[in-house]
Amino acid sequence: MNSPVRTDLPWQVQSSEDDSDYIDLKRIWRAIWSRKFSILSLVAIITLLASLVVMSMAPTYKGTSSIIIENKNSQVINFQPTYDSSGQISEYLQTQLGLIQSRGVAERVVRELNLTEHPDLDPRQQPAPLINFSGMLKWAQNLFSSDDEFSGDKPATEAEIFDQVVNALMLRTSAYVEGKGQLVYITVEMGDSLSAAAAANALAQNYIDSQLESQMEMSMSSSNWMNSRLTELRSELQTSEDRLQAYREAEGLVDVGGVSTISANELSLTGDRMIDAARQRAEAQSQYDQVRRMEGGGWERLASIPAVLGHPLIQQFKAEQARARAQVDEASRRYGDRHPAMVAARTELNAATASLKAQVEQVVAGIERNYQLAQANEQSLRASFNKNKDQIQDISRKEFKLRELQRDVDSNRQLYDTFMTRLRETAATADMNTTNARIVDKAIPPSKPSAPNKQLIIAVAFALSLIIGVIAALALDVLNxxxxxxxxxxxxxxxxxxxxxxxxxxxxxxxxxxxxxxxxxxxxxxxxxxxxxxxxxxxxxxxxxxxxxxxxxxxxxxxxxxxxxxxxxxxxxxxxxxxxxxxxxxxxxxxxxxxxxxxxxxxxxxxxxxxxxxxxxxxxxxxxxxxxxxxxxxxxxxxxxxxxxxxxxxxxxxxxxxxxxxxxxxxxxxxxxxxxxxxxxxxxxxxxxxxxxxxxxxxxxxxxxxxxxxxxxxxxxxxxxxxxxxxxxxxxxxxxxxx
Structure with missing residues (x-):
């Protein structure tokens, strides 16, 4: 009864790699054909339901007006130079599209067309939803609140109705640009064609009016501010000039720049020499400290110091010593210790070593002398620098103060001249406030609704239901x-x-x-x-x-x-x-x-x-x-x-x-x-x-x-x-x- 599992069962022989890659189209077609009536029933039901829903949907009309928004010109009052960059046009248009769809423009249109009483936007004239989620939420809140807090449904105020109408108009409004041009299309979707066209035209006109008003407000505000600011600048310029002249007279300065320049150059040269002397003294001290640390280790340790080792004579004597040592090694492999050639090689090695030692001692002594000379030179230059520094510091302080007062006078004069020039330009162009946007085509009442696209919706419902039916038939066949x-x-x-x-x-x-x-x-x-x-x-x-x-x-x-x-x-x-x-x-x-x-x-x-x-x-x-x-x-x-x-x-x-x-x-x-x-x-x-x-x-x-x-x-x-x-x-x- 408990026999081991067999691996040669009949159906196990039939496995093949080719079978896993084979798609049985005939079986797929049979699976679909066997359930054709179910698929057709599903398609018919979904298409019928979609048709009923589409037929019950209210038509929507789209009014479209077009305006051209050219690249922003130079402002009448501009404190920075403007650049006409093609890369900034797209960003500028995007900003203008946002302004067209802004709340301020929408509020102007609602007031102008009295849209708070329009049946499409007025919340009081809207049909009640099939499922009122907000009402259910309020009911739940009232259910858990106390009797004192329960106040029932309050009628909406005029401000709330106006706010809801503005939000509804903003949702129905869209502005877009086709391609890379500057032509902007403004569309509004409404339940009737006349209202859609009127709202689109009102949006375009109110956008242009708002731009003009904002430019005029900015121009007036800038002019008033510049007049007040010019008076302040004139007073600041006079004050700075008086301070400069008073300082010159008090210090008795006639040509401070020439005198201070000579003293400063001398002090600068002395300081540079002192810096070089300090650097040379530091280098000499570093070499001297290395020598002091190696004095107890004999001349051979002194020879390993980088300053000694880098000396050309030391390198030459080291090369001679190395050559003599090589001759000794060569002779030791050929002759005995008492052979004349071996004795001569050793004598030559001892002589090279003695010469190297003497040269190392000389180089070490030279390092000590250099350190003493560098130290003395640095002390001399530092004393000279300290002597001249006190003399020039007073002139430097006066020169700094004088230049500070002079910069204050120059900046106040330049700012005053700039404001005066701009103010004159503003006065000359005060009546040139124009906008860079204009209406190209006004919206006309559309003859056909833009939505819903009944044929498309029904066709999509038919196609989707057919696809769903086929997929369901294939899934049932696979699961079966x-x-x-x-x-x-x-x-x-x-x-x-x-x-x-x-x-x-x-x-x-x-x-x-x-x-x-x-x-x-x-x-x-x-x-x-x-x-x-x-x-x-x-x-x-x-x-x-x-x-x-x-x-x-x-x-x-x-x-x-x-x-x-x-x-x-x-x-x-x-x-x-x-x-x-x-x-x-x-x-x-x-x-x-x-x-x-x-x-x-x-x-x-x-x-x-x-x-x-x-x-x-x-x-x-x-x-x-x-x-x-x-x-x-x-x-x-x-x-x-x-x-x-x-x-x-x-x-x-x-x-x-x-x-x-x-x-x-x-x-x-x-x-x-x-x-x-x-x-x-x-x-x-x-x-x-x-x-x-x-x-x-x-x-x-x-x-x-x-x-x-x-x-x-x-x-x-x-x-x-x-x-x-x-x-x-x-x-x-x-x-x-x-x-």
Whole structure:
């Protein structure tokens, strides 16, 4: 029962990389075509609803006026030079678009056209919404407030109504520029064409008027400010000139610049020399400090000082010492210690070392002398600098003060002259206030509404509903992971299809186990004969006497298949039908056996004999399940059942066992071990493919001999939409019209 999982199951062989990249367009078309009426119904409903909504929408008219806004000219009063940059035109136009749609312009239009009484904008004339969220919110607030706070709905004041109308007009207003030009279009959407055109023209005119008024206000304000400021500047200029002259007279300065320049140059030169001397002294002191730190380490450590090591003579003597040492090393490899050449090389090395030592001592002494000279030079220059600094500081202070007073006079004079020039320009151009915007085309009442675009909305609704319907059909087809045709069984299970059984009508469903016996439905009877023939041909080499009929889950019609198959085989053989589904037996009920009729459970328990349990119905014998036992699996696994089965083989040519579903209990697995063949029943478009694969896998793991699969309850009308099965039934003369 607990066999290891097999990896060579039939459906596992069919996997292929090419199959995963294959798109079955035919299947997609069949999925759409099979649900064409549902898709068309959805399209019709959504399109109809969209049409009704569109027809109920009030038309909106759009009034459009156009104005040209040229680049901003130089202002009449401008304190900075203006630049005509093409890159600033776009920013300027964007600013003007904002001004056109500003609240100030909208308020002017509302007052001019008296829009507070217009039915489109007046909140008092608006229809009540279907769901008043604001009213519900107020009701909730009043519900949780005290009685003193509850005041009910107050009528809106004139200021509130005016504010709401202005906001509504701003929402209906738009201004835009087409391309990179300077032509601005102003549009207003209203419920009637006359109001839309009037509002658009009013917006354009009030924008121009507001620009003129703002320029005039700015010009007047600038002129007044300049007059007052010019008086202040004249007084400040006179005061600064008086201070300058008074300072010159008090200090007796006639040519302070010339005198102070000579002294400053001398002090500057002295300071530069002192800085150079300080730098030289610092460098000499640094070298001297290095020498002092290395004095205790001998002349060799002194030679490693950068100041000593960088001396050209030191480098020369070091090179001679290195060359002598190389000769010693060369001679040591060729001669002994007392060889004349070796002695000569050592003598030359000692001489080079002594010369280097003497030169190092001289360089060190020179570093000490340089430090002393640099220190003395720095002290001399510092004393000279301090002596001259006191003399020139007084002149420098006077020069600084004098220049400060002179700069104050120059700046006041320049500012006064600038204001005087601008004031004269303003007086000359006081009557030249113009705007750089003008109306090009006034809005005319439109003859057709701009919205809603009924044809477009209906077309979009039609297209979207069609797309949604197609997507839903494909999604349902993908989610319907069941067997819909024999091709699905052969491709997913890799097992032969013994046949298909059509879906019977509701009237026949109650007597489905008697359909072949009574022969009322010729199409159904022919399908059962086809299954009988397929089973007969499958066991030509090895006759399969015991046949187990099972399925994955209850409700797939395995009991009906077993009963009809038994009656079909009863025409050729002696057949015994056994109801082994002792948990949910159906055969006794379907064949109207009396309640308490003994059956397989009684036979296995030993409370009844075989002759008492087996009943003859038509041309077959039936062994019902009997009284439902508490341990059906133990009864089927008992030696008594195997002994009975061997005895039955001697009396019957075919034994058909109605087994419980394989996924519900393990009875079918046990029965498959004692059977010669297993017929697996799958309900069309009901049982999921993974569930069937798992069920068949369990049977195969227990070495069950599965003859094939029967696809049950196939809807022939629906299958005709897929182009399946119909050819078979028409060919044999059992189409629905002939049945």
């Amino acid at each position: 992971n069941t067997f819909k045709s024999t091709d699905d069984i052969e491709s997913k299970l890799n097992l032969p299809v013994l046949g298909i059984l059509p879906l019977v009508s509701r009237k026949q469903a109650k007597q489905v186990q008697h359909l072949f016996e009574k022969g009322e439905d010729k199409r159904f009877c022919e399908a059962v004969r086809t299954i009988r023939t397929s089973i007969t041909l499958a066991d030509m080499n090895s006759p399969k006497q015991v046949i187990v009929v099972t399925s994955s889950v209850p409700g797939e019609g395995k009991s009906s298949v077993a009963a009809n198959l038994a009656f079909a085989m009863g025409q050729l053989h002696k057949v015994l039908l056994i109801d082994a589904d002792m948990r949910r037996p159906t055969i006794a009920k379907n064949f109207d056996f009396p309640a308490g009729t003994p059956g397989l459970a009684n036979l296995m328990a030993g409370t009844a004999k075989a002759d008492d349990c087996i009943r003859t119905v038509g041309n077959i014998d039936i062994l019902p399940a009997g009284v439902v036992p508490p341990n059906p699996l133990e009864l089927l696994a008992s030696p008594r059942f195997a002994k009975f089965l061997e005895m039955a083989k001697g009396h019957y040519e075919r034994i058909i066992i109605d087994s419980p579903p394989s996924q519900a209990v393990s009875d079918s697995v046990l029965l498959s071990t004692v059977a010669d063949s297993v017929v697996f029943v799958v309900k069309s478009e009901a049982t999921s493919i993974p569930l069937v694969q798992r069920s068949i896998g369990q049977l195969l793991q227990n070495n069950a001999s599965i003859t094939g699969v029967i696809l049950n309850q196939v809807d022939i009308k629906k299958a005709a939409k897929y182009g399946k099965y119909v050819g078979y039934y028409d060919h044999h003369g059992y189409s629905e019209a002939k049945a």
